[in-house]
Amino acid sequence: MNKTIILQKPISDIRLNKEQVRSIEKRWIKEIKKINSSSRKKYTIHDGPPYANGKIHLGHAINKIIKDITIRKKIFLGYKIRYLPGWDCHGLPIEIAVGSNKSNNEYKSYVQSQIKEQLSGFSELGCINDWKNYYMTMDSSVAKREVKALFKLIKKKKIFTKKKKIDFCSKCNSTLSEFEIEKEKINTLIKMDMLKLSDKKYILINKKNNWGIVTLLKNNSILKVGKLVKIRNIKNLTNSKRIKIRITKIIKKCNRHNTRTKILKVRQIYLNTYLEKLPKKNIKFFPKSTKLKFINSVFNRPLWCISRQRTWGTPIPIFYNKNKILESKKIKELVTENLHNWKKINLSKKYSKFKKCNDITDVWLDSGLTHYSVLKNKNFKEVSFPADLYLEGKDQHRGWFNASYITSMLLNKASPFKNLVTHGFAVDHYGSKMSKSKGNSIHPIELINKYGIENFRFYIATSNYFNDISFSNEKIKNKIFLIKKIKNIFRFIVTNLKDFKEVNIKLKNSLLIDRYLLFKLEELKKKVIEEDRKFRYYKSFEIIYKFLNVVLSNLYISSIKDRLYILRKESKTRRFCQKTLKIILKDLLIIVSPYIPYTSDMLFRLAFNKSILFERIKKRKVNFTKEEKKIIKKTIEIRKKFNSIKENNKERKLLKIYVNLRKKHISKLSQELIYFLHNYKNIIIHSKKLKLKLKDANIHLKCNRCWNFVSFLNKDICERCLLITSGKKISERVFF
Incomplete structure (x- = not known):
């Protein structure tokens, strides 16, 4: 039978196997090229350039895989994708690795070796990118566009030079931007003079700077802090008492060396970052909660010191006399076209009062200006301005997101992105951020080799990446079970x-x-x-x-x-x-x-x-139809009821179900319902008028072919199976 x-x-x-994976990936690259050369509507994703130093880590993997998922989903909605991977190539870590005061060619060679190593890691992540095409902030065309942007900002009076107090790191031997400073709260004891004004009011006086705080005190503990006032005749104050007060002090540290910064008054180049408000065309934030964080980072930041006293970077090719920056069309054109020879360019005696700037730009300005130097660069046809999407980690609110938005608003009077997506960090199973110093980091390739590329990607793709993603063997194995079921x-x-x-x-x-x-x-x-x-x-x-x-x-x-x-x-x-x-x-x-x-x-x-x-x-x-919706809804309820009886009340012999349907449906429905409930082998169905009776099937016979229960068998099979096997016609079904 x-x-x-x-x-x-x-x-x-x-x-x-690895051969199949590589074969599929090669075909994807060919297919994505065809898609992107079609007449489809475009969708631009701008890649926040990772730093070209060191091996890739799980944070990189999260970022690249989420972007790849976005690309795939947009393709299936009918878009062609404008996406160009990039690298941030300048800065102190590269100078430290290569050595200070080396030639640009030596720095470039090192950067290219680092990009090659990172490309090797990125190519293992299963992304449909053509990794052969990418931008670098050290590209000559990118650097030229960046310098053009600087001159535009100078013309708009947004960039200026001034002597001003600023944070300085001795180990970096350079000024620091807000992005490079970590603030830390410490508790400390300080000595102050206390002068009683009344039973409740006292003045705490710091004689070094002649400031006094009107304060409420109890047992030398501050209960309430009032106004800060200037004490004019500090030397004439008598009846004061010397006390020790415990205060919370905020100190600044270089985030690279973890050393306290100094305050120096030196001449630097500044960008006026003041913006009035968000543009009328609203930016969409994902998750929504990040909007306030973004606004605070953009609208509450001080002036941006964009100059650095370092060797490897984009030069700031200006001449200045005290607070005045020399503006000359000829000099701008000369400098822009000969940027690689900036060190050799000098002015005639006519401009002897003007001093040459030997500083380089802050690396955050390099990457922040890529909306202008890359998205608006004719050499990169793969992308366009503005981008539909910026998607990076949560630390970029005070980094790339911030630098990109401010400079774009100043230059373009428009946001560089329409959608801003923020993802979390990679953390261990205790919730601690992964890092080499903690010894809890896992290399992505290690997990890929252990679980396979598809399982690794699936774990990231199905995690709530708006929060931190915790990596542990148990969690990954649980997700693999879902893939097997699918x-x-x-x-x-x-x-x-x-x-x-x-x-x-x-x-x-x-x-x-x-x-x-x-x-x-x-x-x-x-x-x-x-x-x-x-x-x-x-x-x-x-x-x-x-x-x-x-x-x-x-x-x-x-x-x-x-x-x-x-x-x-x-x-x-x-x-x-x-x-x-x-x-x-x-x-x-x-x-x-x-x-x-x-x-x-x-x-x-x-x-x-x-x-x-x-x-x-x-x-x-x-x-x-509405009637059909009603039927299916009722039959699903019947299944649930069956399941409940089967699990909870196995001894029950009879179940009556009343069905409020048209008479013409009842007979046919009762005949076909058994197929809808096929996995419930111990139940058969009878109909009478407008109700269904469900009886225990033990008193009936089981067909040896279809396994349904009937009251009569012919050669161990039911009448329906006999018709099917003999080639005779049986009625077609309507419902199930």
Whole structure:
């Protein structure tokens, strides 16, 4: 009897070896080039340049993989992608590694070696980028554009030179920007003179600077701090008492050397960072809570000292006399075109009063100006201004986000980005930020070698990256279990489509359960797109997985096995089921592809014999009446009730369910409901008027072919199976 049952040979388990991974990745790069050369609408992602020093870490992996997921999701919505990876190439760490006062060629050579090593790591992350094309802040075309931006800001009176007190690091031998300073609170005891004004009011006096704090004291502890007042005749104050007061003091440290900064009054080059307000065209912040953090970082920062007394960097090619910067069109053109020879350029005796600036720019200005030096650079056709998206770690609110926004508003009167997405850090299972000094860091390649690239990517893709992402073996293994379950669902579908022939199959005539699944699929696509617009990819996956597990697997697949295995191969009822599965497979593979790109690619080529990257998420109209919605809703309730009885009350012999439906539906529904409840083998169904009675099946006989329970068997099989095997016609189903 098993020979008459249609059981397809399952497709082999989907496992990836390194050769397959590399083959798929090479094809992706070719396909993305075709997509990006098409007439599709463009979507620009600007890459915040990582520092070209050291190996990649998990923070890099999080950033690049989230960007790659975004790229894939946008491709499936019909966009072509404008994305160019970049590197930040200047600064002190490179000077320290190479040595001070070396030639530019020596620094460049070191930077290129570091980029090569980082490229090797990035290429292991499964991104569909062409890593051969990238920008560097040390590119001559980028540096020239940066200098042009400086001259524009000078013309706008936004850049000026002045002697001013500023933080200085002795070990760096240079001034520091706000980005390079860490503030630390310390408790300390200080000696002050206390002068009693009344029973409650005292003045605490610091004789060094003649300032006094009107204060409420109790047992030498400050209860309330009042106004700060200038004491004019400090020497004439008598009856004061010397006391020790414990205060909280804020000290500044160089974040590179962890040493306290000095305050020096020296001449530096400054950028006036004052902005009035956010532009009228609102920027979208993800998560929304980061908007206030961004506003505070941008609108509450002091003047920006953009000059550094270092060797390796973009020169500030200006001449100045005290507070005046020389502005000359000829000099600007000469300097811009001969930037590499800035050290050799000198002015004639006519400008003898003007001094040459030998400083370089702050590296944050290099990267901050890439909206002008890269996005608006004709040499980089891959990108355009403004970017649709800036996506970086949460530390960039006082770094790249800040520098980019301020300089763009000053130069372009527009934000360089439309959407600003902030992700968290990589932390260990205790929640501590990973670092080499703590000894808790894990190299991404180590995890990729251990768990595989797809599992590693999947863990990041399905994590709430708006928060810090905790990496531990247990958490990664739990996520791998989800992938196995998803693969099994897809394997079932692909296996049961092996003999499918699409001949005159119109979905409007398909069964109720088929159209219900397609209706739920359209709901799923809509919800996923809504979450993706908010960059909540972890939420999108939760919705996808719920559909896969609850709707597709538990509800649909469990109820269609009778149609797939028992009915005749060419039965319309069976073909409707296969057509539905094919549509579901295609759409779901596209939707889950950003999360499991390799598996999706392989299965799509196996099932449809073409590449998944050229596909799009499309809307599909599904005919579904109110009455049909009512029927399916009621039958799902029946399933839940069955399940409850089976688990909680196994001794119960009878269940009555009243169904408020039209009479014409009741008879047919009662006949077909058994297939919808196929996994409940111990129950059969009777109908009478407008109610269904569900009785214990132990008093009935089990068909040896379809395993349904009936009151009569012929040669160990039921009447329906006898008709199927003999080739005689049986009635087509309507509902299930």
